[in-house]
Amino acid sequence: MHAAFAGVKVLDLSRLLPGPFCSMLLADFGADVIKVEDPQGGDYIRWWPPLLGDNSGYHVVLNRNKRSLTLNLKKPEGKEIFKRLAAEADVVLEGFRPGVMDRLGLGFATLQAINPRLIHCAITGYGADGPRAQRAGHDINYLALNGVLSYSGRQGSPTLSGVQIADLGGGALFAAFSIAAALFARERLGRGQHIDIAMADGALSWHCLRWGKYLADGVVPGLADDFLNHAFACYNLYETRDGRHMSLGALEPQFWSLFCRTVGRPDWDTPAYFEPGPHQQELQRQVADLFRGRSLAEWTELFADADCCCEPVLHLDEVMRDAQVRQRQMVVDLVHARWGAYQQLGVAPKLSLTPGTLRSHAPELGEHTAEILRAIGTDDAAQASLRAAGVI
Known part of the structure; x- marks a missing residue:
């Protein structure tokens, strides 16, 4: 079986989370991703504790299936090596602020003149233009400024998600999709193109449901004001007797009806369960009292055969041992020569003909520098000279 992106070469200059997650997706499906890193330390996330062996656990998960090349892009020799690599590459991925690549002399216009088929994808916080283009930011800031946080959480205070919505959903996933789209378009047009990914833009598009509601009713979304953000009893989180939580998502009438029958409260099964109003607070209180009466294990057992969208948090x-997760190969057992045994996240999309695979562990800093440079004609003596000069 052939990998979907077999033969696609990616030069990945990105660091931390959004870019590396994007290039991980490409690498999982066969792209040759060369992680281009500064010789003095590489991607900062390599060293964030806790460590697995000599590397951060974050690096281990994000940078599997990639090769690492150390290259100082501030040195003329480093720029020339990068241009030689770009001449044979399909994609350049970077996460610098707008203008940095141009100041390095490696902007899209320069690289496309060398390789007209090259695709250049830039992931930034706010995009290449606009009043915030040069402003620093993180996931929390993008979600705050585009309104996601304004209606995320219960009454009293916005709540942060435990995963990075803008970084991953707004940045990495849109970048991977756009790169795939640009590769597809290149087959028809014969040329590469520039991709401008703003994490704030991407996360803004996640408003789709609430945006549509606002267009229709003109009511500005707020905390705990809708059936999907704590306002309704049928779609909420409830504490159990042992301090754990159950998730109830019985939105549709058939699910709510079965839930009510399963817990012995048929009196709750009225059309009012899916109508807004003060009665929802009272219904939530009653459901909360119910859930506090049993432990998580007891509720899980009760709902095991009741198909009403009620599941343990x-x-x-526990997720790593879950039978569904294991069956779907979303947790994979691996062994590294120096780190020992560890568990890696699996490949989420399941393609029947060109499946994604875990082929190699996350690379050590500069692990593949010699082989990558040798492939473009830089012999051992030249590499020693470049190393002595701090270029690699």
Whole structure:
């Protein structure tokens, strides 16, 4: 079986989370991703504790299936090596602020003149233009400025998600999709193109449901004001007797009806369960009292055969042992020569003909520098000279 992106070469200059997650997706499906890193330390996320062996656990998960090349892009020799690599590459991925690549002399216009088929994808916080283009930011800031946080959480205070919505959903996933789209378009047009990914833009598009509602009713969304953000009893989180939580998502009438029958409260099964109003607070209180009467294990057993969208809130260690997760190969057992045994996240999309695979562990800093440079004609003596000069 052939990998979907077999033969596609990606030069990945990105660091931390959004870019590396994007290039991980490409690498999982066969792209040759060369992680281009500064010789003095590489991607900062490599060293964030806790460590697995000599590397951060974050690096281990994000940078599998990639090769690492150390290259100082501030040195003329480093720029020339990068241009030689770009001449044979399909994609350049970077996450610098707008203008940095141009100041390095490696902007899209320069690289496309060398390789007209090259695709250049830039992931930034706010995009290449606009009043915030040069402003620093993180996931929390993008979600705050584009309104996601304004209606995320219960009454009293906005709540942060435990995962990075803008970084991953607004940045990495849109970048991977756009790169795939640009590769597809290149087959028809014969040329590469520039991709401008703003994490704030991407996360803004996640408003789609609430945006549509606002267009129709003109009511500005707020905390706990809708059936999907704590306002309704049928779609909420409830604490159990042992301090754990159950998730109830019985939105449709058939699910709510079965839930009510399963817990012995047929009196709750009225059309009012899906109508807004003060009665929802009272219904939530009653459902909360009910859930506090049993432990998580007891509720899980009760709902095991009741198909009404009521499931336990699992901790991460429990997720790693979950039968569904294991069956879907979303947790994979691996062994590294120096780190020892560890568990890696699996490949989420399941393609029947060109499946994604875990082919290699996350690379050590500069692990593949010699082989990558040798492939473009830089012999051992030249590499020693470049190393002595701090270029690699």
